[in-house]
Amino acid sequence: MRIVVTDPIISRFADLLQETTPGNDWEFVADLSPEEQSAAISRAEVLVCAKLSPEDAASCPARLVHITGSGADRVAVAKLPADTIVTRTSHHERSIAEHILMVVLAHQRRLLSVTDQMRAGIWRSVATEPSTAMHRTLDELTIGFVGLGGIGTEAVRLCTSLDMKAVAVRRNPGKTATADTNLEWVKTMEYLPELLAVSDVVVLCLPLTEETKGLMGTKQFQLMRSDALLVNVSRGAIIDEQALYSALQEGTIGGAALDVWWDAPNGTDAPESVARFAPLSNVIATPHYSGHALQTFVRRATEIAQNINAFNEGRPPSNTFDRAQSVAPF
Template identity: 30%
Template sequence: MTAQDSSRPGILMLGIVHHPKPEFEKLSEVADVRQVTSGTREEFIRDCDAGKYNNVVAISRTYDSVAITGRFDAELVSHLPSSVKFLSHNGAGYDQIDVKPCTERNIAVSNTPSAVDAATANTAVFLMLGALRRAWIPQLAVREGKWRGESPLGRDPDGLTLGILGMGGIGTATAKRATAFGFRLQYHNRKPVDGLETQFGGQNVPTYVGFEELLRTSDVISVHLPLGPATKGLIGAKELGTMKDGVIIVNTARGPIIDEAALVSSLESGKVWSVGLDVFEKEPEIHPGLLKHPGAVLLPHIGTATVDTQRRMEILVIDNVRSAVTKGKFLTQVSEQKLLTAKV
């Protein structure tokens, strides 16, 4: 990037920009841009304490940059220079950032919510249809030269009740796609979502239900919640026990929302007929019970892994940083922080 000029605001990029390189280069028009693509948490903290980043106003970080800095927790935030006012995260989920200490330091946090909706919803539907057919069994059989092998009969989605757990952008996009397959739709959220009647054109509008009712009455449950203290371990043995016999569970949100050991037990007992998972409790580690179970359709956290979506996400991060430096505010500040800000 350009030579450093302490009279200009600084932007620190943590991680690699893969797609919109010209857009990234243009940030040098409004600020001094520095980039860190390797190192350790200890080195980053030492550099912060030594004043290396004292002109940095905005930090932009990729999901993978956690390998460089570790989680942006209270300890790390305490070492950031006082000049830092903005932290732009590349991802809809921002559990790698502890928002509370950022807010207490008056550091705004942004994410990339809308940019990931379509790709993640497409992945959820892919896993949903795969789980309905227990698709891993015939896929494995044909690769082993056994044609259909012992493939069981699957289920049709027509007339089944799909419970969307978390009706944000991704949950809504998943519900819209699911209407084409004949699902009856219901959802649970912290509160009912306004405007669904209009969004769904008055046809097959998802019904709001309580958490326990969704668990008890859904044939398929698709998880679209953010990970936080209130949602970690939200679905455990007790919750699985209240579900319908033969329920199908899909998770494209965050693995720790579901107790993986309890999920495996429910699969092995037949309580859960099949699962479609893109995320795992201790990823990249996956519970061996999932790996060997024929009713598990598994993907390695690739919900947003398309060129198109990755580019949209990176551009939104760049736009957020540009807006922060030139206008003093983010385009997509996290909603949680707005709640915290009111309490500080």
């Protein structure tokens, strides 16, 4: 089969992919021009991609399209032929769960601001400056998850193992696995105001859909605790950008850890929203890298290869995308 790969990250694992799928013709085209990539897509029998425009999807004859992540919002799935099999892959759950734990601790210990003070030669602690705030330990905190898919489930497991209390809202509470028994409660999305009111940390880990776009705005920030941390590891557009900026500037909430943004970078040039938020002392800014562990991509490449072999042998691949559902359950 002719397999075309347009994703530059998964292309770094070309040897693994080729060694575990012998007998195929691979084309790694991430470094080519958009026009050359489109031409390659138009002759693919299998396409491995992170994004796919409506125009390229309409001209794509591939019988299998494998998305290299869990999100399908950048792939024009609806424009693909009805009989095209679409699959996805994740394996970032542990890495993102560790990122969530990291930013919670960094926020509680004021890691960034304290480091800046030390660099400036200032030794400020409760021993030298009585007005210095004392931090809380994890067992004093309640962490609230908005969405409870694979990422939320792994983060609940990790955080509650360190004695944090956890609550969650999701679209389908009945789908909560028995492994989530450490949760204090799981309720429907209508209970988001209650979650915001009781949580010291609010984590957004749900897909971007018409239902979730702009989910967090001025009204929601006013319901949060004034010292609460908002963590976004999903998509930027789930948050109203101006509302968050105002909430951070005015002290409506305690801080934000943003790993996803409202615009895409231009190469290594960060989008304008980064220049706006990163200077705020109560913001932890990262370049959408919470899932970028080596383990994540080795396992993704392995699953992609296994799915290609399964497809070639007439067996059903794993993690097939349900077009009727259009979005993963959260």
